[in-house]
Amino acid sequence: MKPGILKMPGFCSLLPNHWSPVIYIGHFPMPYLFDTPEQRRKMFEAIGIQSIDELFAQIPKELQLTRELTLPQPVSELTLQQEMEQRLGQGGTSLKTCFLGGGVYDHFIPAVVDEMTARGEFYTAYTPYQAEASQGTLQAFYEYQTLITQLTGMDVSNASLYEGGTAVSEAVFMAMRINGRHQKVVFAATLHPEYRRVLVTYFARLGTELVELPHTNGVIDPAKCRAVIDSETTAIVIQQPNFFGCLEDVAALTEIAHEAGALSILAFDAVSPGLLKKPADYNVDIAVAEGQPLGTPLQYGGPLLGIFTCRTEYMRKMPGRLIGKTTDRKGKDCFALNLQAREQHIRRDKATSNICTNQGLLALRTTVFLATVGPLGLKQMATLSHQKARYAADLLTKIPGVSLKFNQPFFREFVLQTPLPSADVLPALAVRGINVGPDLARFEISNVKDWQNCFLVALTEKRTRSEIEHLAKALTEVLKS
Amino acid sequence: MKPGILKMPGFCSLLPNHWSPVIYIGHFPMPYLFDTPEQRRKMFEAIGIQSIDELFAQIPKELQLTRELTLPQPVSELTLQQEMEQRLGQGGTSLKTCFLGGGVYDHFIPAVVDEMTARGEFYTAYTPYQAEASQGTLQAFYEYQTLITQLTGMDVSNASLYEGGTAVSEAVFMAMRINGRHQKVVFAATLHPEYRRVLVTYFARLGTELVELPHTNGVIDPAKCRAVIDSETTAIVIQQPNFFGCLEDVAALTEIAHEAGALSILAFDAVSPGLLKKPADYNVDIAVAEGQPLGTPLQYGGPLLGIFTCRTEYMRKMPGRLIGKTTDRKGKDCFALNLQAREQHIRRDKATSNICTNQGLLALRTTVFLATVGPLGLKQMATLSHQKARYAADLLTKIPGVSLKFNQPFFREFVLQTPLPSADVLPALAVRGINVGPDLARFEISNVKDWQNCFLVALTEKRTRSEIEHLAKALTEVLKS
Amino acid sequence: MRNQTATQLLFEMSRPGRGTIVFPESDVPDATSLPAIDSAFLSVAPLPLPEIAEPDVVRHFVNLSTLNMSVDSHFYPLGSCTMKYNPKRHERLARLPQAATSHPYQPEDQIQGLLSILFEMQNMLAEISGLPGVSLHPAAGAQGEFTALLTAAAYFKDRGENRTRVLFPASAHGTNPASAALAGFECVQLAASRNGFVDLDELKAQLDERTAVFMVTNPNTLGLFERDIAKVADMLHKVGGLVYIDGANMNAILGKTRPGDFGGDMMHYNVHKTFTGPHGAGGPGSGPIAVRDFLAPFLPAPIVAHDAVKNWYSLSTPAKSIGQVRTFFGNVGILLRGYFYIRTLGGKGLREASENAVLNANYLLSQVKDFLEVPHGDRCMHEFVASARKIKEQTGVTTMDIAKRLLDYGFHAPTVYFPLVVEEALMMEPTETESLETLDAFATALRAICSEPADLVKGAPHTTAVCRPDEVNAARKPVLCWSAPNC
Amino acid sequence: MRNQTATQLLFEMSRPGRGTIVFPESDVPDATSLPAIDSAFLSVAPLPLPEIAEPDVVRHFVNLSTLNMSVDSHFYPLGSCTMKYNPKRHERLARLPQAATSHPYQPEDQIQGLLSILFEMQNMLAEISGLPGVSLHPAAGAQGEFTALLTAAAYFKDRGENRTRVLFPASAHGTNPASAALAGFECVQLAASRNGFVDLDELKAQLDERTAVFMVTNPNTLGLFERDIAKVADMLHKVGGLVYIDGANMNAILGKTRPGDFGGDMMHYNVHKTFTGPHGAGGPGSGPIAVRDFLAPFLPAPIVAHDAVKNWYSLSTPAKSIGQVRTFFGNVGILLRGYFYIRTLGGKGLREASENAVLNANYLLSQVKDFLEVPHGDRCMHEFVASARKIKEQTGVTTMDIAKRLLDYGFHAPTVYFPLVVEEALMMEPTETESLETLDAFATALRAICSEPADLVKGAPHTTAVCRPDEVNAARKPVLCWSAPNC
């Protein structure tokens, strides 16, 4: 980057004499580098080289790139800011009223969460390998693990996995390690279709049979489950509330799994324990969740937070990092990584997972989030989301031709069916300032009629009565025209 | 604030049994309070009271307010966020392309400035009275003082005053303390009209005569100054570049002042030393500035930053706080408030100023700003602003009927005259997405013809060529219609 | 774990040729048709500003920050300063574009949202004070005092009265006399006090037709409510004078009593204290004033007015305005935070905040009074003033020593040696946003310190980066800025 | 000055009845016409989450943060991790609304800005690697490895080949074998090394028709450029296998050489390392992969495609895609930061960054090699591995002791005991965003430590809040969460 102020013809005449061009031309400093020419000389001397090229002589000449990378010209902070404000300054969930669901939701994030996680000591540190230099992170993650056990009722939580979908697959791997069965995994048809896709990608190649438990009117019928699950089954994978927003009989399904010696893996809505039973209440073995609703911005779906919990007896089979409390040389309570022998940097190909970098900062966000909202706040979130979902469903189903796809109670989202294809309805609503969805036609979901006319509607505590009423009005309009 | 979730008829039926209403009704915790009922009891007991009212018995009964204050109902963080996004989420300088000037400008602020000053240890501390618990602040302000002396070439800088306008008045008070003259202050007609208003408010009541030095074609004629200044004159107040953007012969005016035993007070544009002479080059006695351009957001004109500098010999007469370097008991270099004996908390009615709370956080912003942009960055800011102002003036004066009001070189803003009243032109430009101004008709400025057709146009490094060209196009259109 | 190099001075870290690119190259051609600036105006030498790479700038300020105590990190019971929690939601809201980036000369139609909020803020401050005329203009409490005194002066002048004297008790904050002097008044300090209260007899003796204003902090700087304040006001009003309430201690009485109700004619708020500014390591603040109706026409400009018919907010100038005391409208960034605070708490919440502030102060008083003298009794408002006089007599340990030793325990010190009327004063204001646990921990530390060996306490602080800067020598030969070693 | 109470556990700070209001009351009536949730699904007991007032939440996390070392506060020469400066501008830009708050199911027409940037990012990563097929999907480097191996598997399957073995040198990072195992491959570790390089003979011996992929980090984990990499690739390609480049060390070679040019068929980037993520105390990362054209049809979905005619960006699925390995598009928040970084530096800047990373590493090497053994010579790429083997033999002081003692000097420790092929390894990666002064200060500290009394070093760290947590006992009886004292 050359100093433009000197390149403009005629402008030099305006510059004070002391600003001789030589100072800057060709030596416009790169933004994050330090070395001055003099320092460079000193370093060259210490190393015993004449030029940088000598250091790169390690790379065979014929492999060296002889041209500059073809990339956009470097830009100053001001230019980048202005360009990005143009390209990213408008939009996101604030562009339209957001009734989008399907695993991540437009929940409120208190300012405290943003402010605390913006502290450089947290977000510019590495994985807390040196315990003495990482007690802040370690304690926060220990608190995270505790908060997640409080939220789920489960015995142990790890310090995060990538996101909800991979957490499901990791849970299945863990189940295989626990009961030694690799042949068959049974999953609910009501599982999030993207979680299911991940399952397929992870296990198809390994020869594991993935058996779908069909749903009846939006939920799994435990009786039908019994027919599918057998002594070769590693685990059953259930979601609560399920992808359609409906409530599954997790306790019954778990019991059936246990009877067959299979594990029960539950993917739950991270907000739901504010109102609904927590995973442990159903006696499941492994409970996972997408943690995004608890303090993480949507960011077009990533980075997110994979919550992963299990029973104590399976602790040593868990994937991912674990923080433990211990004492130091002086007997002082402190925190350190624990059970590292499960991890890839020690156990390598025998590790319980390949995960290394996890989702630390998001786990911290959730820690601050839960500490801030507390049990009352989580209850409010869950209850408000539920109450508003009910109100929305009530209003929307009063529109002629519009109905709930499934005649089931729901938590905070529901499948709506209209007389028109969603491919037409959703854009028409967007024009009216509203996003609903996802359109269920985008997923491979079996056993549902008129899928193309269905979409999800999700509510959070952020949606106001007038927004809900506007949605009802807009949908009425759209269906009339 | 009562828990709405319990107030809604019919909704209680949805709540799990354990959420008995008694837990929350009437004891919905206020956001920033701590005491639980049990703790309150403990505190009452320790104090020896039965109720809070006993503590307030100190206030005579008849003076106590017997009703609740009539204020809006309390709101949750979510509600406040949503309401404020409605009311304040749109607008500011980003609403229209900003060519507004007149003392504060739409300059770029690197992200580093925002991030560093958002650290709670800085912004939630008080004035650094306890040196040992405030070395961070103290060192930063010592660095600020040094940076400002480097910027101005002056000997001493204080740790900030409120803003540029009050800094001018404080400078006049200081001049009075220095030369003991209270009768007369001479100020340039080209001084910012709001600074002049403040001068009038501060000194009119004290019987000080405020004499305006008229301008000739936008600048002060030193010859005319000589006629006005006399042995009763405390000081002359000049602005460089002046309110019209033009350059004053500060050296000559200062010499005239000094010959009469008066002080020379200069209000300078804080960015100008990047391209123009610095205050000390003109031999002035006191130099002040509005520091906003160096890292402070506009915030509708406040809080801002009053930069205040002077010669060493006047140090002990300065208003405001000063940080000094010293050593501690172990001989270690450290920092502490210095020359506090000038200040109100010690000297009371004899203090050099009544200022107590100053503009610490803005001084910190400027410290981070200058450390980040460095001498090269400041030069770029000044040069780019100047170059763009020249380009804008060139384009705009090619529009028929449009001219520079003053035929003078300028730094980064200039007075433009058009054939139409500015009261019509400015709104028409705003409709086209552009803010220029201020309209000079809003100020009491003497000795200028066709004032109502004039307005300021200011440029910063942020304005792009296409924005400038759009301004020229828009003005052409407006004047045609 | 301290990073030593990062806290070198910026100037020591500088190397010629380092730096960061913040700005782009120019995208406009030179306007050659315009005359260039005469070289007489151009810079004659490069600015000697430091050259530092951005990564080091960050490391520098991050490390510097950790050398501070602050409300975000420590209990900070600094009396008279109301170091309450600064809500993080305020910082986020204050960054909203219309709040953060509006230009003061932006047309009113573009800032209706902001103006409407400032208008509401005027009304809310009127309601809280019981004084109907509000100006948001002053930059801080001290400027509020000055502005109110000018307002009073204009009022007297308008009535053809020549009142020259401003009175205040000896316990007054330094800004009171300083502001009065700046406004051109003669300062009269009342020497006596009756158990910490204004001595009515002395006051009476001083009142006459020269009396312009009596300035009084209420609750006063001893943390006591001036119980005779109504009588004081009567006395002033009888001689034609006005009562100015220094509102620095409003945190004690929100929704419990109002300056306008107890006889005040004028007051200032410290938005950065009562309405949790924050303090910014010494500012910015905001010092709005509230006055009685007959003073309102003299308030400084501008004021936000609302045309209810057109639902239009605009700036206006009171009929007989004293003019501006600063550039532009006011410290909007801080006023907004105050507004957010009042909106969050509402009337009930403000009252509860004051109740808890007073409760916390009284509880702390109850916990320290058995080992630390509290000269003005065992009831206080939101703060109280203890005295280390006896300890000093017995052991030589002073208030300053105790203050420094508290730092070792992880607590910021109370305000020391203020008000001047109490020997070896320790002025403690816990605020309402501290827990019982914190108060107990603090009291325990204070108790421990009071029985520690004198040498230990006099040698404190032992755990901070520095210990007892030499202020005396520093004042003798002030070093107020760094200079390059070779010049 | 440490605040002790603020770093209690959240759970110890909790008191029933405390808390903060974040959410409003409901504004909708109950929809009584809908059936209620059966009580069988409703919560049976209140959640035992802690109840803490907001001011204490803030003080807690602010104080906790100061117990960390971090790039923002300290030199952090952790080898293999590329702890370079995390530009503050990235944090601001990543908060722009379309970046921060877009919902993954938001319609494409509402996120054209974001999609266009992700599309550019794909192209930029293709150019930097010399490998044309890019997927931004994987969540971190390890998932990138796994995904690339699945891609290779799909490719082989598509060709009807049954290749079962993945090879890697002993110096490989643990994720390489772990990912290979996860993808269902048989892992073959090459034991030998020729002065830190892959042993061609051993490799040759292992290659056959079962060979799927050879995974190699280049520059390798000893900080050396695999000079025979082209030959290695030839060997692999001859037997029909593929070369996977672990791109964790890309920071050494940006714009100097490209995996695609030196024979790599697939690679992952660690955006959080090379393109300054940041690291987030353990994530999130982003692990995009780049592959040769013939592998591109197998890449995971979704990919951003651009219709140049309509100038329209949309998500698309490669023809023979392996599918998704995670929910939604990818770790967009981190990808954007990487994009901002590449845009800021451009081609020349990236090259200069690598040059300076290598210069800094070699300089540091030159400063430590006289007192610390560096087994693999005195030239390195962006990092080098020293060994405390001799010191341990002589004094008993281990690599771990030295690492801990560095903390006392205000420096984070290098990576220790990795790679496994060097005894008492100290892996140092200074990165390009450190100054000569910092490198000198670090080398000086290291030199001092190496001649300090063994007891002093073995007792380190002395200045941190804790010293040497007992990990052995902790693993025996793990305490992985707090539980209430009474249950």
Ligand SMILES: Cc1ncc(COP(=O)(O)O)c(C=O)c1O
């Ligand atoms: C009692 C009292 N009055 C006035 C002031 C001055 O207010 P400010 O610092 O906002 O100018 C203070 C502030 O310390 C104070 O405590």
Ligand SMILES: Cc1ncc(COP(=O)(O)O)c(C=O)c1O
């Ligand atoms: C050489 C090498 N490969 C792979 C990885 C794994 O990358 P990630 O942590 O992003 O999953 C790392 C990270 O530590 C590494 O250093």
